[in-house]
Amino acid sequence: MNAARLVEARDLKRVFDVSQPWLSRVIDREPRRFLKAVDGVDFAVDRGETLGIVGESGSGKSTLARMVVGLLRPSAGQVLIDGVDLFAAGDPSTRRDVRRRMQMIFQDPYASLNPRWRVGAIVDEPIFAFGLMEGGSGAGARASNPHGITERTGELLRLVGLDPADARKYPHEFSGGQRQRIAIARALASNPDFIVCDEPTSALDVSIQAQILNLLRDLQEELGLSYVLITHNLAVVRFMATRVGVMYLGRFVEIARTDDLFARPRHPYTRVLLDAVPDLTMSGRARTPVGGEPPNPIDPPPGCPFNPRCAFAIERCRNEVPPFHDNVACHLAHDDPDWLARA
Ligand code: SF4
Numbered sequence: 001m002n003a004a005r006l007v008e009a010r011d012l013k014r015v016f017d018v019s020q021p022w023l024s025r026v027i028d029r030e031p032r033r034f035l036k037a038v039d040g041v042d043f044a045v046d047r048g049e050t051l052g053i054v055g056e057s058g059s060g061k062s063t064l065a066r067m068v069v070g071l072l073r074p075s076a077g078q079v080l081i082d083g084v085d086l087f088a089a090g091d092p093s094t095r096r097d098v099r100r101r102m103q104m105i106f107q108d109p110y111a112s113l114n115p116r117w118r119v120g121a122i123v124d125e126p127i128f129a130f131g132l133m134e135g136g137s138g139a140g141a142r143a144s145n146p147h148g149i150t151e152r153t154g155e156l157l158r159l160v161g162l163d164p165a166d167a168r169k170y171p172h173e174f175s176g177g178q179r180q181r182i183a184i185a186r187a188l189a190s191n192p193d194f195i196v197c198d199e200p201t202s203a204l205d206v207s208i209q210a211q212i213l214n215l216l217r218d219l220q221e222e223l224g225l226s227y228v229l230i231t232h233n234l235a236v237v238r239f240m241a242t243r244v245g246v247m248y249l250g251r252f253v254e255i256a257r258t259d260d261l262f263a264r265p266r267h268p269y270t271r272v273l274l275d276a277v278p279d280l281t282m283s284g285r286a287r288t289p290v291g292g293e294p295p296n297p298i299d300p301p302p303g304c305p306f307n308p309r310c311a312f313a314i315e316r317c318r319n320e321v322p323p324f325h326d327n328v329a330c331h332l333a334h335d336d337p338d339w340l341a342r343a
Helices: 021-028 061-068 092-100 117-127 140-146 146-159 164-168 176-188 204-221 234-240 259-265 269-275 317-318 331-335
Strands: 005-017 034-044 050-054 076-081 102-103 194-198 226-230 243-248 251-257
Touching: 005 061, 005 117, 021 061, 034 061, 034 226, 050 061, 061 194, 061 226, 076 243, 092 102, 102 140, 102 176, 117 146, 117 164, 117 176, 140 269, 146 164, 146 176, 176 204, 204 226, 204 234, 234 259, 243 259, 243 269, 251 259, 251 269
Parallel strands: 050 226, 050 243, 102 194, 194 226
Antiparallel strands: 005 034, 005 076, 243 251
């Protein structure tokens, strides 16, 4: 086993049944319909690294994020943390420990915090849920150890740049950026190794976004955390990520180190995404705006899923699905790794 590897997703799939109710189907003579939100995804995250995942809305990023932390059961495939399967760990204490090690930070910090709870109770809940204080887990432990927990809550709040006295306040007394700090403190409460950040700054003012990203980077350095960062913002991914995976219609179309991806994209969809971002260093090359809408995932086009929008599509692209090989899913890139740089 690779000692640096922390998380591994193998052939992960999630299919949703989006059929009409039975009676309507019978009357309209319609078949059942299925949506493949994530369709066979493999990736790995090493200790201390950040894997950015980008793509348009509906590409399957958030479904993937929820499966990776165990909030959504995959239809097929595995998520392994240090080689232990998140969904198949038989022994309850192993299962609990695997879940403790994975946390998630959501896009909307207000919706993810219980408005009726004081900040202290919000932040320390995972400590009791996972039995990380003397006295075990549950409400009894909370009642028996109020002093210890206050200290730990204060530490966590300080770690994210808040005052320990904030533990007595309610979420509505804070700004959006402060609420995201509370959500981060709560995620850190279970001493995780791995955090999935789902659009952690997109609900915040631009002036606050950089502060939260810097905080996440500082915490990564201090605590050795690994992140999966889901975002549609390429500037965020360029600032934060070690590697970037580009998703399209439930699959990765390219994974590369961040610098390589921005300097030499190998998949036409990646290039189109990069072209949409104003960047002075990319001047001099004609930009190809992405045309059309993403296809309906219930009824994807035959061949390469990107072919109806791809300026380089050839006959083969309309008939043959390109496999994800050598970190890219494009027939032309497989034939000649540098083709897109010359195109
Ligand atoms: Fe474009 Fe063909 Fe490559 Fe798909 S396989 S991205 S259609 S060139």
